[in-house]
Amino acid sequence: MSPSHSSQRSGRLRSYSRSALALFFVLAGANHFRSPEVYISMIPQWLPAPVLLNQISGAAEIAGGCGLLFPQVRKHAATGLILLLIAVFPANLHVAIHGWDGMEIxxxxxxxxxxxxxxxxxxxxxxxxxxxxxxxKRNFGF
Structure with missing residues (x-):
């Protein structure tokens, strides 16, 4: 197998992976609007405006998923999705500790x-x- 063939195969795998991930995030984001109660029940009580937080996270998932498909904004979309995954971690931790209201998991x-x-x-x-x-080094001179 030549290096260019391996590179092409790797590029196709990355492209398929990107398409699957984009679809996953778009569908998951749309579900925030279709079944908001599922996601709202995950949000810790100490966070304000759970309905708005659910809508923001759903819209961010849709935007990030779509953004992955466009090379001009792909890296920005990836940064946003990674930050979103960090931001929603407290909700996932909350349900791991306290259980997920309305869900028998x-x-x-x-x-x-x-x-x-x-x-x-x-x-x-x-x-x-x-x-x-x-x-x-670049940001702080260290």
Whole structure:
């Protein structure tokens, strides 16, 4: 197998992965509007405006998923999705600790969901060929 053939195959795999991920985020984001009660019940009580937070996260998932499909904004979309996955982690942690209101899901499954946030971040980074642009040396002179 020649290096160019391997590179083409890798590029196709990344493209398919990106399309699947984009579809996943668009459908998941749309579900925030279709079944908001599922997501609102995950939001810790100490956070304000759970309905608005649900709408913002749903819209961000849709925008990020769509953005992955356009090379001009793909890296920005990936950054946004990774930040979104970090931002919604408290909701996932909340349900792992306290259970998910209205859902009959065993606690061990809710706990097992937590590491998947990291896998989703890695998938986003891979699909978008994303690398963090933050550098202590460049940003702070260290």
């Amino acid at each position: 065993p606690r061990w499954i809710l706990i097992l969901r937590l590491p998947f946030q990291l896998l989703f971040m890695a998938w986003v980074a891979y699909a978008a060929d994303w690398k963090p642009s933050f550098s202590l």
